[in-house]
Amino acid sequence: MNDEILDVVIVGGGPSGLSAAWQLRGRSLVVLEERRRLGGRLKSESRGPYWMNFGGHLFPGAGSNMHNLVRELGLEVIEIPGLKTAMTFAGKVYRSKRVEAYPFVLPMSLKERIELVWVGTKLMTTVARWHRIAKPRQGEPDSARRERIAKFRFGKTFRDLLGRPSRRVDEIFQAAARRAAAEPEQQSAGVGVALFGAVWSGKKDNTALNLDGGSGRFGQAMQEHLGDRIRVGAAVQSVRQDGDLVRVRYLQDGREHTVTARQVVVAVPAHLAREVVADIPAAVDGALQVPRYGSWVGMTMITDEPGPMPYDDIYAMTTPDRTFDMFFNHANPLRRPGRREPGGSLMCYAGGETAQRLLKLSDAEITDIYTREILELFPTLRGHIVESHIQRWLIGGTYRTVSDAAAFEPLIEYCREPGHRIHFAGDYFAPLGQMEVAVTSGKAAAEMVSRELMRESRTSSTA
Numbered sequence: 088m089n090d091e092i093l094d095v096v097i098v099g100g101g102p103s104g105l106s107a108a109w110q111l112r113g114r115s116l117v118v119l120e121e122r123r124r125l126g127g128r129l130k131s132e133s134r135g136p137y138w139m140n141f142g143g144h145l146f147p148g149a150g151s152n153m154h155n156l157v158r159e160l161g162l163e164v165i166e167i168p169g170l171k172t173a174m175t176f177a178g179k180v181y182r183s184k185r186v187e188a189y190p191f192v193l194p195m196s197l198k199e200r201i202e203l204v205w206v207g208t209k210l211m212t213t214v215a216r217w218h219r220i221a222k223p224r225q226g227e228p229d230s231a232r233r234e235r236i237a238k239f240r241f242g243k244t245f246r247d248l249l250g251r252p253s254r255r256v257d258e259i260f261q262a263a264a265r266r267a268a269a270e271p272e273q274q275s276a277g278v279g280v281a282l283f284g285a286v287w288s289g290k291k292d293n294t295a296l297n298l299d300g301g302s303g304r305f306g307q308a309m310q311e312h313l314g315d316r317i318r319v320g321a322a323v324q325s326v327r328q329d330g331d332l333v334r335v336r337y338l339q340d341g342r343e344h345t346v347t348a349r350q351v352v353v354a355v356p357a358h359l360a361r362e363v364v365a366d367i368p369a370a371v372d373g374a375l376q377v378p379r380y381g382s383w384v385g386m387t388m389i390t391d392e393p394g395p396m397p398y399d400d401i402y403a404m405t406t407p408d409r410t411f412d413m414f415f416n417h418a419n420p421l422r423r424p425g426r427r428e429p430g431g432s433l434m435c436y437a438g439g440e441t442a443q444r445l446l447k448l449s450d451a452e453i454t455d456i457y458t459r460e461i462l463e464l465f466p467t468l469r470g471h472i473v474e475s476h477i478q479r480w481l482i483g484g485t486y487r488t489v490s491d492a493a494a495f496e497p498l499i500e501y502c503r504e505p506g507h508r509i510h511f512a513g514d515y516f517a518p519l520g521q522m523e524v525a526v527t528s529g530k531a532a533a534e535m536v537s538r539e540l541m542r543e544s545r546t547s548s549t550a
């Protein structure tokens with residue numbers, strides 16, 4: 088048992104919790120993180136000049152809360168010169184900067200071409216509408232914009248929007264849709280459109296950057312800055328309000344501890360928040376049941392090729408003809424004109440129903456499938472994969488199904504109301520979970536905490 092009374096306890100050391108902790112670093116606080124490292128679903132490990140990437144990697148550009156945070160931490164983002172729109176089809180790699188060109192590039196029947204144009208046009212028109220909806224309006228609070236996005240095309244599934252094109256055309260959209268960790272039938276049309284909106288973000292694409300040194304640097308830098316205010320290996324069991332204080336019970340190294348604070352930010356995935364927070368108001372509890380989570384099964388690889396490889400100009404590739412849905416070349420942002428350094432770093436992953444099937448296999452079986460299919464595409468890579476790891480993200484991506492927009496509103500309302508001591512943050516605050524959503528929600532929770540602490544200190548000084 089511990090007697091300390093802190094200003095704030097933050098539960099969860101992912102981007103949302105760390106964003107809150109950073110805003111509140113002038114206060115007495117601790118961050119309790121279940122894993123042995125910070126960063127949550129942002130994870131990478133250094134290997135010489137490269138890094139192995141396991142989780143989130145595309146960082147938002149200038150003007151975003153994540154970008155500001157990364158700069159404040161003294162970290163650098165780097166541009167990605169490579170193609171993010173490459174695609175495999177019938178066993179071959181195709182490169183087009185503009186996805187709209189694929190109906191004319193891929194070896195397809197006329198019927199398939201027409202279908203690809205038809206579905207693609209429908210999607211692009213809807214994405215253009217989504218961009219208008221998602222654009223921030225002068226003077227409006229971020230929550231208003233979030234609400235507008237949440238309501239966009241939430242009453243239909245992404246499958247309803249796509250229709251049912253023939254198999255090979257459908258597989259292209261399916262593979263891309265699984266970047267939301269769910270099948271088109273499971274996600275709302277708004278989720279699918281947001282996903283494609285991130286790809287079709289216009290000519291000047293600084294919306295997707297890399298963190299120099301890998302996304303794991305984010306958690307490491309936070310650890311360096313926040314020091315002994317971070318407690319890793321600390322699994323929170325319960326968060327309970329007790330009068331003017333909140334008691335947080337956690338297990339660390341097999342021992343039970345309690346820490347008491349005036350304010351708590353719960354920054355763990357929605358269903359886990361429900362498990363730990365006691366006495367959640369019924370409407371908020373209902374809202375926390377809205378976000379869905381899908382899995383991803385990835386393989387990350389370090390390679391030792393002596394010179395150029397056929398994927399050097401590619402960063403991201405959709406792979407509808409493979410077991411995995413996406414292939415990434417994480418060495419691409421490090422390539423410079425001139426001499427090509429030896430070695431590299433690659434990653435691939437599958438989501439949706441494929442991930443569910445793969446989760447039943449052993450690491451060795453998944454490695455065999457992924458490796459065989461990568462070598463089919465790039466035979467010169469044979470013998471050059473020197474290290475590989477399978478990463479199972481059971482809680483991979485968060486997304487919304489149909490008719491969820493209204494059901495989530497009680498939580499937005501709760502977050503706006505003054506007087507609470509327990510606050511929520513996480514990437515589940517938007518229909519499609521991304522690090523920017525996480526960081527923004529953490530910042531918003533921290534602002535509420537600051538207001539509450541100031542209000543309390545004013546009240547006690549006038550009493």
Ligand SMILES: Cc1cc2nc3c(=O)[nH]c(=O)nc-3n(C[C@H](O)[C@H](O)[C@H](O)COP(=O)(O)OP(=O)(O)OC[C@H]3O[C@@H](n4cnc5c(N)ncnc54)[C@H](O)[C@@H]3O)c2cc1C
Nearest residue numbers: 099101102103121127128143144145323513514521522525
């Ligand atoms: C493979 C993959 C690729 C991705 N790609 C991108 C991308 O390119 N761009 C992008 O923007 N986003 C991407 N994401 C999503 C991004 O990583 C998440 O949106 C972001 O990490 C969410 O942050 P969070 O803090 O809400 O949750 P998390 O990152 O999940 O952090 C929550 C933390 O809470 C901890 N926790 C849980 N329960 C407890 C407990 N009881 N006690 C203490 N601690 C607890 C967890 O261990 C975790 O560290 C990707 C994710 C994955 C898995």
